[in-house]
Amino acid sequence: MGLLGDLQRQLHAAGGGHQHRGHPGAPAQPAAGAAGGAVRALIITQGPARGHRALRELAAASDLVLAADGGARTARLAGVVPHEIVGDLDSLDATTMRWAARRRVRRRVFPRAKEATDAELALWQARRRGARQVWLFGAVAGRLDQTLANVFLLFAARRLRVAARLTDGRATAYLVDGDAEVRGRRGDTVSLLPLSPVVRGITTAGLRYPLRRGVLRRGSTRGLSNEMTASAARVRLTAGDLLLVHTPR
Amino acid sequence: MGLLGDLQRQLHAAGGGHQHRGHPGAPAQPAAGAAGGAVRALIITQGPARGHRALRELAAASDLVLAADGGARTARLAGVVPHEIVGDLDSLDATTMRWAARRRVRRRVFPRAKEATDAELALWQARRRGARQVWLFGAVAGRLDQTLANVFLLFAARRLRVAARLTDGRATAYLVDGDAEVRGRRGDTVSLLPLSPVVRGITTAGLRYPLRRGVLRRGSTRGLSNEMTASAARVRLTAGDLLLVHTPR
Numbered sequence: 001m002g003l004l005g006d007l008q009r010q011l012h013a014a015g016g017g018h019q020h021r022g023h024p025g026a027p028a029q030p031a032a033g034a035a036g037g038a039v040r041a042l043i044i045t046q047g048p049a050r051g052h053r054a055l056r057e058l059a060a061a062s063d064l065v066l067a068a069d070g071g072a073r074t075a076r077l078a079g080v081v082p083h084e085i086v087g088d089l090d091s092l093d094a095t096t097m098r099w100a101a102r103r104r105v106r107r108r109v110f111p112r113a114k115e116a117t118d119a120e121l122a123l124w125q126a127r128r129r130g131a132r133q134v135w136l137f138g139a140v141a142g143r144l145d146q147t148l149a150n151v152f153l154l155f156a157a158r159r160l161r162v163a164a165r166l167t168d169g170r171a172t173a174y175l176v177d178g179d180a181e182v183r184g185r186r187g188d189t190v191s192l193l194p195l196s197p198v199v200r201g202i203t204t205a206g207l208r209y210p211l212r213r214g215v216l217r218r219g220s221t222r223g224l225s226n227e228m229t230a231s232a233a234r235v236r237l238t239a240g241d242l243l244l245v246h247t248p249r
Numbered sequence: 250m251g252l253l254g255d256l257q258r259q260l261h262a263a264g265g266g267h268q269h270r271g272h273p274g275a276p277a278q279p280a281a282g283a284a285g286g287a288v289r290a291l292i293i294t295q296g297p298a299r300g301h302r303a304l305r306e307l308a309a310a311s312d313l314v315l316a317a318d319g320g321a322r323t324a325r326l327a328g329v330v331p332h333e334i335v336g337d338l339d340s341l342d343a344t345t346m347r348w349a350a351r352r353r354v355r356r357r358v359f360p361r362a363k364e365a366t367d368a369e370l371a372l373w374q375a376r377r378r379g380a381r382q383v384w385l386f387g388a389v390a391g392r393l394d395q396t397l398a399n400v401f402l403l404f405a406a407r408r409l410r411v412a413a414r415l416t417d418g419r420a421t422a423y424l425v426d427g428d429a430e431v432r433g434r435r436g437d438t439v440s441l442l443p444l445s446p447v448v449r450g451i452t453t454a455g456l457r458y459p460l461r462r463g464v465l466r467r468g469s470t471r472g473l474s475n476e477m478t479a480s481a482a483r484v485r486l487t488a489g490d491l492l493l494v495h496t497p498r
Contacts, residue, residue, distance in 0.1 A: 117470035140396075144389040144420045145440035145494035147396065149470045152442060156468030171393045191394035193401060195444070219405030221366035221398045245394035 039063045041131035043122045044082065045138035045150065046070035046091065051169015052078035058135050058167075066126055069118035071138070072096050072105075084108055086125045087118030117149055120156060127160045136166040140173070151243070171247040182206075182233040182246050189247040190233055192216060192223030194240060201238025206230045216242070288312045290380035292371045293331065294387030294399065295319035295340065300418015301327035307384050307416075315375055318367035320387070321345050321354075333357050335374045336367030366398055369405060376409045385415040389422070400492070420496040431455075431482040431495050438496040439482055441465060441472030443489060450487025455479045465491070 042062035044055065046069065055078040059065050067075045069087030073096045085092070085100060086108045092100075100107075110121050119138065126134050134157055138150045150166055154175050157164030165174040174180070175195075182190055190207060194216040202214040208227040216223050235244060291311035293304065295318065304327040308314050316324045318336030322345045334341070334349060335357045341349075349356075359370050368387065375383050383406055387399045399415055403424050406413030414423040423429070424444075431439055439456060443465040451463040457476040465472050484493060 115471055117473055120470040140393040143496060144396070144400075144417070144422060145438070145442065145473060145496065147389075147393070148400065148442050148492070148494070149440070149473050151393075151397065152444075152468050153470070154468070156470075159466075159468060168393070173393060189394070191398070193394065193397050195401075217408075219401050219403070219408060221369040221402070221405075222364055224366055224394060224398050243397070245397070247392060247394065 038132040039130040040133045040135075041066060041126035041129070042135045042137060043068055043119060043126060044071035044075045044080070045119045045122075045136065046074065046142075046146075051137070051167075054167070054169035055137055056080055058137060062135065064126060064129055064131060066122045067105075068122040071118070071122075072100055074137075076100075081105065084125070086110070086122040091118075117146075119150060119153060123153060123156060123160070123162070123164075127162055131162055134162050134164045136164060138166065138168065140166065140168045140171065154243070155241075171245055173243055173245045176235050176237055176242040176244050179236045180234070180244055182228065182235070182244065183231065184228055184233070184246060184248055185231055186228055187249045188228040189245075189249065190226045190228055190235075191245040191247075192226065192235065193243040193245065194218045194220065194223070195243050196241040199237055199240030199242045201236070202242070203236045204234065206233030216240075287381040288379040289382045289384075290315060290375035290378070291384045291386060292317055292368060292375060293320035293324045293329070294368045294371075294385065295323065295391075295395075300386070300416075303416070303418035304386055305329055307386060311384065313375060313378055313380060315371045316354075317371040320367070320371075321349055323386075325349075330354065333374070335359070335371040340367075366395075368399060368402060372402060372405060372409070372411070372413075376411055380411055383411050383413045385413060387415065387417065389415065389417045389420065403492070404490075420494055422492055422494045425484050425486055425491045425493050428485045429483070429493055431477065431484070431493065432480065433477055433482070433495055433497055434480055435477055436498045437477040438494075438498065439475045439477055439484075440494040440496075441475065441484065442492040442494065443467045443469065443472070444492050445490040448486055448489030448491045450485070451491070452485045453483065455482030465489075 040062045041064040042058050044067045059080040065082045067082040067085045069089060070091030072085045072092055075082050076096050076099050081103050082105055084106045089109055108125055136150060140147050151173060154164050158175060165172055197218050199216045202211045202216060204211045206229055208229050289311045290313040291307050293316045308329040314331045316331040316334045318338060319340030321334045321341055324331050325345050325348050330352050331354055333355045338358055357374055385399060389396050400422060403413050407424060414421055446467050448465045451460045451465060453460045455478055457478050
């Protein structure tokens with residue numbers, strides 16, 4: 001169990017009606033949208049170096065696996081063959097290039113990289129291919145601006161009506177849309193971070209420091225480092241943008 | 250020059266009318282508010298391990314140096330003696346405890362740590378001691394929730410009418426309040442991240458990909474990884490919350 005189990009549980013919790021297809025070893029065409037079910041996509045961005053087992057689990061549970069440019073290297077090192085590499089392809093090393101060519105991985109090249117990061121381009125591409133749920137596997141411990149851009153891609157996904165979660169293979173972050181259930185273990189850390197000036201009507205269950213119709217203001221750290229008291233926790237809110245970060249202990 | 254010079258330039262740019270007092274080796278009472286000038290405070294949070302020289306430079310240019318709990322260890326390792334240690338003191342190792350006791354560093358102990366992180370408590374304390382400008386030296390590459398909480402403390406500082414900047418000793422992040430000048434070097438990375446749903450009227454100078462009364466929406470990565478074309482860049486906006494992240498090359 002542990003991390004992988006946690007991610008899997010979260011993935012299942014996020015979706016419902018999951019049909020496990022597994023991830024093909026050498027993809028020809030992604031099955032995206034084929035069987036009529038909700039398409040689950042995985043977007044692999046550059047880094048992190050760790051979390052390879054978690055990445056393989058996520059890939060196995062995804063219908064569509066996209067590597068955002070340099071993310072192809074992360075995929076290769078984890079032994080995950082993406083359906084497609086998306087981006088301006090300026091960050092691909094020669095070894096990964098050859099590896100992808102041998103496996104006939106498609107490339108979706110976007111010339112004007114400065115209009116969006118490769119991760120955002122990959123998000124659009126996932127949406128175009130019918131994704132309704134997206135996992136972003138990426139660096140949340142590298143350059144600050146890139147970390148933040150990955151977090152805020154969750155808002156871009158929301159605009160595209162895609163349920164999105166960001167993970168580095170350990171912590172998972174997502175926007176609470178009215179109601180969220182966290183599946184994990186007693187002792188896990190759950191942090192609530194207001195991303196709008198104010199978040200209202202926050203009620204929690206299964207956390208050591210509970211809130212009852214509470215208010216969190218942006219900049220307040222009151223919602224940080226709460227602790228799960230059971231294997232499930234619940235967070236509801238009535239208004240505002242709240243980021244939930246779940247870090248297994 | 251390099252990083253330290255950059256930080257110094259930014260510190261000076263942020264303030265104006267700087268009176269360099271230097272940082273005492275063994276502080277008795279912080280000089281906070283004494284000379285009638287604007288008090289500059291430095292808050293040292295837990296981690297990062299690197300950036301010690303930058304930390305010493307910042308300390309030397311500050312009137313008041315606060316360590317947020319475990320940040321005292323960072324201070325010790327960098328050879329910086331804080332005026333005060335603030336927090337619930339649950340993260341202090343024995344060596345740092347002894348080191349601080351020998352130097353008679355004051356402690357400001359807050360019992361209810363769950364209402365705020367030690368970094369936020371230190372921010373309040375800095376404000377109480379008259380700080381009008383604050384540098385937050387801290388981890389922006391550790392646990393995602395803590396990194397984000399440090400970034401969003403910039404909003405808490407804004408509410409307290411304190412001009413605040415966050416740095417890990419390399420990158421610097423701050424909110425653009427109408428107008429900001431970045432001092433650095435050609436080739437440095439400047440990223441603009443909208444933190445409100447929309448940021449309007451963005452005009453830049455000195456960046457490779459310019460904006461003229463541009464609009465950035467939260468979640469768009471269009472403002473990411475721009476590049477300085479001179480030793481100074483300028484960013485103006487008319488409405489919205491914009492985070493600027495400057496990363497020297």
